[in-house]
Amino acid sequence: MNQLTKWSTTKTMLSALSLLLTFSNRSTARPVNDTTTITAFNGATIHVLSESSKRMKLIAQAQLFNLECSTGDAFRVSAGVTGDYYLPKWASLHTEYINSYFNIQKFNASTLNKGTNALKGFSLFEIGGRFHILDRKAHARHKLILSQHTDYAYGGTITTTHYLKAKFPCRRIFALRGGLYRTTAPVSTDMNKSELTVGSYGAVKTKSGTVLSNAYFTNDHTTGFYLGLCDLFNMSVRTSFNGSTYNTSLLREIYADVLVASTSFDPITTTGAAYEITPNTPGSFQASKIGWRLGKKMIFTRKTLNMGFGFEVGSRPGVAGRGTYFSTGVSLAFVK
Numbered sequence: 001m002n003q004l005t006k007w008s009t010t011k012t013m014l015s016a017l018s019l020l021l022t023f024s025n026r027s028t029a030r031p032v033n034d035t036t037t038i039t040a041f042n043g044a045t046i047h048v049l050s051e052s053s054k055r056m057k058l059i060a061q062a063q064l065f066n067l068e069c070s071t072g073d074a075f076r077v078s079a080g081v082t083g084d085y086y087l088p089k090w091a092s093l094h095t096e097y098i099n100s101y102f103n104i105q106k107f108n109a110s111t112l113n114k115g116t117n118a119l120k121g122f123s124l125f126e127i128g129g130r131f132h133i134l135d136r137k138a139h140a141r142h143k144l145i146l147s148q149h150t151d152y153a154y155g156g157t158i159t160t161t162h163y164l165k166a167k168f169p170c171r172r173i174f175a176l177r178g179g180l181y182r183t184t185a186p187v188s189t190d191m192n193k194s195e196l197t198v199g200s201y202g203a204v205k206t207k208s209g210t211v212l213s214n215a216y217f218t219n220d221h222t223t224g225f226y227l228g229l230c231d232l233f234n235m236s237v238r239t240s241f242n243g244s245t246y247n248t249s250l251l252r253e254i255y256a257d258v259l260v261a262s263t264s265f266d267p268i269t270t271t272g273a274a275y276e277i278t279p280n281t282p283g284s285f286q287a288s289k290i291g292w293r294l295g296k297k298m299i300f301t302r303k304t305l306n307m308g309f310g311f312e313v314g315s316r317p318g319v320a321g322r323g324t325y326f327s328t329g330v331s332l333a334f335v336k
Contacts, residue, residue, distance in 0.1 A: 070325030128179015205283025224261020
């Protein structure tokens with residue numbers, strides 16, 4: 001009897017211990033939620049293996065070419081450099097410089113200019129930063145490319161892409177941005193037609209009262225500041241689907257700015273004389289002080305060297321009616 005009692009007691013203790021372990025395992029097991037898996041819009045399950053979107057510090061870009069069309073210059077091609085440094089929280093720094101190596105205005109001046117001004121190509125310099133109003137972990141829509149296949153048929157190509165669209169984890173920043181900027185561009189008296197004309201030519205009345213008509217070229221310099229908002233996400237995530245592993249790393253920024261600036265003009269020089277220009281006086285160049293811009297940039301950040309793309313549309317301060325533009329470009333980005 002005594003032995004039977006001992007066995008019964010031992011059995012009861014083992015059962016209690018088993019129940020305790022089962023409860024403990026249930027309470028400490030990691031639940032399957034959106035930190036370990038995400039669901040694509042078609043219902044497929046994508047597994048998140050790792051995510052390091054916060055590891056974003058320095059992005060330096062060599063702008064290989066930037067194409068721009070505007071009401072002030074029909075076509076120009078520029079190159080330059082851009083740098084962004086992201087602090088762990090609250091702020092990031094930005095600087096940019098581009099200079100044109102071909103533009104229609106300067107090309108026209110080489111044959112049409114009646115003056116002797118040394119003309120400069122278009123250039124832009126800006127320095128500023130972002131104050132992060134919101135800086136947090138979030139999710140953003142993205143296409144996960146599973147495969148691509150190109151078929152050659154009927155003298156052309158047909159590319160078939162298989163992908164999943166889902167909301168992937170990322171670092172999301174909503175920021176107030178601002179800074180200083182300066183542009184230089186070649187301008188001509190013909191751009192002042194709406195203010196003053198002589199015959200069929202645009203003209204400019206100089207500070208001394210002399211009216212210069214026909215094709216005279218000079219440089220304008222616009223200096224001011226920009227202030228706006230931007231929405232930015234940085235995504236660096238490693239995922240798996242159906243046994244295959246995928247690495248997704250990119251940065252995307254959408255921004256809108258107001259530009260406020262004043263414009264000055266180099267004197268128009270002719271043989272033996274230089275004529276100063278006072279903007280916004282009757283007959284002289286009329287300069288607008290307010291402008292705007294809206295743009296989008298995307299940079300792939302998976303490797304140390306990557307490609308970047310972007311476009312921008314807006315209206316810059318400068319000669320009135322000549323600031324509207326559209327630009328697009330490709331860059332080589334160094335990411336650390």
